[in-house]
Amino acid sequence: MFSGIRKIISVKSTSRKKPGASPKLSEKKERLKLFLKEKGFKSTKQRDIIASEFLAVGEHVTAEELYNRICKKHSNIGFTTVYRTLKLLAESGLATERVFADNLTRYEPLAAEEHHDHLICLKCGSITEFEDQRMERLQEKIATEFGFSVETHKMELYGRCRKCGGGNI
Amino acid sequence: MFSGIRKIISVKSTSRKKPGASPKLSEKKERLKLFLKEKGFKSTKQRDIIASEFLAVGEHVTAEELYNRICKKHSNIGFTTVYRTLKLLAESGLATERVFADNLTRYEPLAAEEHHDHLICLKCGSITEFEDQRMERLQEKIATEFGFSVETHKMELYGRCRKCGGGNI
DNA sequence: AGGAAATTGAAATTCATTTTCATTTGGAAA
DNA sequence: TTTCCAAATGAAAATGAATTTCAATTTCCT
Numbered sequence: 001m002f003s004g005i006r007k008i009i010s011v012k013s014t015s016r017k018k019p020g021a022s023p024k025l026s027e028k029k030e031r032l033k034l035f036l037k038e039k040g041f042k043s044t045k046q047r048d049i050i051a052s053e054f055l056a057v058g059e060h061v062t063a064e065e066l067y068n069r070i071c072k073k074h075s076n077i078g079f080t081t082v083y084r085t086l087k088l089l090a091e092s093g094l095a096t097e098r099v100f101a102d103n104l105t106r107y108e109p110l111a112a113e114e115h116h117d118h119l120i121c122l123k124c125g126s127i128t129e130f131e132d133q134r135m136e137r138l139q140e141k142i143a144t145e146f147g148f149s150v151e152t153h154k155m156e157l158y159g160r161c162r163k164c165g166g167g168n169i
Numbered sequence: 170m171f172s173g174i175r176k177i178i179s180v181k182s183t184s185r186k187k188p189g190a191s192p193k194l195s196e197k198k199e200r201l202k203l204f205l206k207e208k209g210f211k212s213t214k215q216r217d218i219i220a221s222e223f224l225a226v227g228e229h230v231t232a233e234e235l236y237n238r239i240c241k242k243h244s245n246i247g248f249t250t251v252y253r254t255l256k257l258l259a260e261s262g263l264a265t266e267r268v269f270a271d272n273l274t275r276y277e278p279l280a281a282e283e284h285h286d287h288l289i290c291l292k293c294g295s296i297t298e299f300e301d302q303r304m305e306r307l308q309e310k311i312a313t314e315f316g317f318s319v320e321t322h323k324m325e326l327y328g329r330c331r332k333c334g335g336g337n338i
Numbered sequence: 339a340g341g342a343a344a345t346t347g348a349a350a351t352t353c354a355t356t357t358t359c360a361t362t363t364g365g366a367a368a
Numbered sequence: 369t370t371t372c373c374a375a376a377t378g379a380a381a382a383t384g385a386a387t388t389t390c391a392a393t394t395t396c397c398t
Contacts (some may be wrong), residue, residue: 042344042395064385078347083386101323103268104385119317132311139326142301147331148288154270155324157308162316211364211375233354247378252355273354345394350387357382368371 028055028094028110035092046077050085051094060098060106060127100127100156117155123164197224197263197279204261215246219254220263229267229275229296269296269325286324292333 032051036043053070054061067082086107089095095107100120116131135155143150201220205212222239223230236251255276258264264276269289285300304324312319 040344044345044395046346062385076347080347080349080387081345084345099268099272103272119312119315121317122320128315128317130311130315132307134307135311138301138303138307142299142304143288143326143328146288146297146299148290148297148326148328149334150326150328151291152328153324153326155322157312157317157319157322159312159317159319159321165318209375213364213376215377231354245378249356249378249380250376253376340398342397343395346390346392348390350389352387353385355383355385358380360379361377363376364374366372366374368369 032089032092032094035094036088041088046081047085047088049074049077050082051089054086054089054095054107055109058109060108062104062106066107101158115152117157119157119159119161121161121164122158123160126161126163128161201258201261201263204263210257215250216254216257218243218246219251220258223255223258223264223276224278227278229277231273231275235276270327284321286326288326288328288330290330290333291327292329295330295332297330 029048029051032047033043035041036047050066050070054066057066057069063079063083063086066086067077067079070077070082071079086095086097090097090107095109098106098108098118100106100118115136116129117135119128119130120126121128139150139153139155198217198220201216202212204210205216219235219239223235226235226238232248232252232255235255236246236248239246239251240248255264255266259266259276264278267275267277267287269275269287284305285298286304288297288299289295290297308319308322
């Protein structure tokens with residue numbers, strides 16, 4: 001299923017939130033520090049570097065992708081630490097873990113408060129985010145019809161983006 | 170994410186199709202034979218047994234689960250063959266591969282023509298299928314708004330089923 | 339500064355999945 | 369039916385992402 005994707009190579013964000021709606025980088029790093037302190041964890045150079053790089057990159061990265069970026073500049077940072085820090089960021093609510101059809105775990109900044117879904121191009125691998133209230137409402141509605149209460153959901157549309165012939169197949 | 174699920178233990182189907190709408194077991198096995206012949210593959214005892222057991226079980230099984238059932242009666246059938254036969258069934262359109270939040274690959278009979286989505290209970294692990302035209306239409310609509318054409322999609326609602334307190338949380 | 343506790347990172351482990359390869363089997367052609 | 373070759377089988381090995389281990393290092397509280 002979805003075997004068309006070899007690798008998700010590039011990533012785009014097309015969210016519709018107002019500019020300035022998301023916290024600044026410094027604010028996010030502050031939040032991480034608070035979380036660490038609160039949990040009795042320690043602030044370290046590595047965590048700072050990794051968090052900064054992660055927040056700078058911004059889009060759906062795997063632990064490995066992020067590690068590759070980081071280890072060029074900081075040969076003293078190991079894969080394991082990148083991996084663990086991403087988990088930590090996810091726990092603290094600064095990142096969200098996602099698994100798409102290629103079965104790799106990706107991390108995406110923030111998102112705790114801004115749930116959204118994804119359009120994934122099977123040709124070029126680009127990921128476009130979207131949020132749609134109609135969708136949220138319909139999900140609730142359907143769930144209710146089954147006596148089900150929704151805590152979270154996963155919704156991915158796989159197909160062709162505009163560039164790859166989305167309009168006219 | 171979704172780490173609440175330890176294991177998906179049981180599986181229910183609540184699809185809304187009319188009774189008799191889906192092909193009978195013999196019909197399905199016929200379809201497999203045709204597919205095999207068409208592709209120049211061979212019919213074997215193992216494939217027959219595995220396909221029968223799979224179609225009999227009916228619901229979202231992993232290769233391992235199916236293997237465990239089969240090897241009790243047929244000690245001469247190996248895991249690899251079960252694994253490969255499930256892949257084959259998926260190719261032939263008699264099964265669909267699905268990966269839920271626990272990251273195991275499950276197979277489900279038929280489904281090539283009947284696309285549906287899933288409600289997954291985070292407490293008891295039950296899987297309920299549903300199909301909803303409103304959902305399909307909305308997906309198309311949203312995709313179109315992004316210049317995207319949908320080939321396939323994945324949509325899972327995670328929460329509580331009726332038994333596990335779905336109505337009143 | 340001292341020291342307990344947490345962190346780091348290289349290496350090892352886990353675990354589902356997939357591949358390898360020697361052997362067996364199915365089934366088309368003789 | 370017998371022959372023969374490609375396909376299938378299954379045990380074992382390989383793969384690869386995710387996770388854990390553990391000794392050495394670092395943080396940060398007192």
